[in-house]
Amino acid sequence: MRITSAFVANSRVPLIQAAKTLIAIGLSWALCVLILRIDMPIFAAIAALLIVAPSVNQSFAKGVERSLGVVAGVLLASVMAQVLPVSNWLVLLIIAVAVAVSWMAKLSVGMTNQLVISAMLAIAMGAGSWEFAVTRVVETAIGSLVAFGVNLLLVPPVKVEPARERVAMLGGEIAESLVRLADALESTQTPGQLQGLLIEVRLLRPMVTSAQSAITTARESLSMNLWAAKHEPQLQEIERVLDDRLRGMATEVIGMTRAFFDHYDDELCREPMVHDITDQLRRAAHDVRLLVHLAEIDPTPMTSAIPALTAPLELRTPSGRRWILIGSLMEDLRRIHERLAELDVDA
Known part of the structure; x- marks a missing residue:
């Protein structure tokens, strides 16, 4: 230092x-x-x-x-x-x-x-x-x-843009975490890879805190500000995206990754249902990115504007004790689906 x-x-x-x-x-x-x-x-x-x-x-x-x-x-x-x-x-x-x-x-x-x-x-x-x-x-x-x-x-600074950027970064990292989990499910993992996956996903917690702090700062910058009315709707939308969707998704993605870490075995990638789950994880990642773009002030979507996670996945009973992991992944996927399903209504 x-x-x-x-x-x-x-x-x-x-x-x-x-x-x-x-x-x-x-x-x-x-x-x-x-x-x-x-x-x-x-x-x-x-x-x-x-x-x-x-x-x-x-x-x-x-x-x-x-x-x-x-x-x-x-x-x-x-x-x-x-x-x-x-x-x-x-x-x-x-x-x-x-x-x-x-x-x-x-x-x-x-x-x-x-x-x-x-x-x-x-x-x-x-x-x-x-x-x-x-x-x-x-x-x-x-x-x-x-x-x-x-x-x-004299031009009081408005802190809405930094808040938007922090929320967008959080959404992007949630999407990346979903993709990393999907990739890990499809291949054999070493102990080091499993540990690295868990470490990376835990970074979502400080990112949620950082996004909330940025929103609090933005809210304070609009207090007693002559230009507050212009920026208030944007801040409300950013805050809603964090509180109603991304905060819960971060918790669910961390839980999914932890369950994968705890119940992993080398034969898991050969489980017939794993392919369907990884497909849904990638679709969810697509829709999280779409959600973040919709939260921007001037959206420029880099992906299709059509939500991809259109319906919850129904799986057959997995073999052995893998039903614990599969069931856990499916429950968190269901919760993520419910949050993302609001995209259709909002659109």
């Missing part, structure tokens, strides 16, 4: 985000100079810097948190400056009191930090009168409101 990973991000902040931060700071500074007649509106600049966030919803939450922290810190510094003479020891005492109050009130880390920093800055800038306290509070409010307004009006 590189030491720089502790303070260097994997990717740059979007340029629009940096530009919005600079605009918010500049506007806050100018307004405070014009309205409040102060030369160094540091609190306004700090508020603007901290509040411009990737989403409007986050910006609003940060605005409330930081503003309350500044107000509490300035008031604490003003009260203590009225009672005790300003000195180095007073700064240390204010820090101790601020931390203690934050701990007792169970304040968030962001608000605690803002409270302590604001109290120290207030003392350093000459806190000692209620006029100073009121001015700092108003200054902070201006910075917060300007930052929120800038974030609201």
Whole structure:
């Protein structure tokens, strides 16, 4: 692990985000100079810097948190400056009191930090009168409101496309897992191949989590967003595909592969019913790909638009104890079929 990973991000902040931060700071500074007649509106600049966030919803939450922290810190510094003479020891005492109050009130880390920093800055800038306290509070409010307004009006980023991509990747991997299982059923497998098959299919679980996380981020990016109405139907469709279909399919494909791993024998590929099952697995993979393409904003299907898994498969009784594996595969295939059958209705 590189030491720089502790303070260097994997990717740059979007340029629009940096530009919005600079605009918010500049506007806050100018307004405070014009309205409040102060030369160094540091609190306004700090508020603007901290509040411009990737989403409007986050910006609003940060605005409330930081503003309350500044107000509490300035008031604490003003009260203590009225009672005790300003000195180095007073700064240390204010820090101790601020931390203690934050701990007792169970304040968030962001608000605690803002409270302590604001109290120290207030003392350093000459806190000692209620006029100073009121001015700092108003200054902070201006910075917060300007930052929120800038974030609201200047192209708030919408995260629907990354969510769509994650769901499409999940669907593609489910389809690949079905094909890999079909190929494995048709040939003799070594212990290493069986283990590799199981390891690969288990990657579906973190992919489901990743897709859900991307949808949550997209939902947050649309909260309090002026362009939310345009993107909301797309996000709802993506979310429906994940929750109603792909999430369950991932569980079923993992279960099928696990059953194959547990009940495999070298003669399984000669079982007459295996060919029919592998055919259905490939048809299901086709329809999963089709489902993912239908979930895209601008679909460009790479396969036929006609669902291939048209009816559940009926099998004859398998030989020996292979009925356990065959039955398990058939039950999961039935569940996948039921999810994919909705394609006909939706189309």
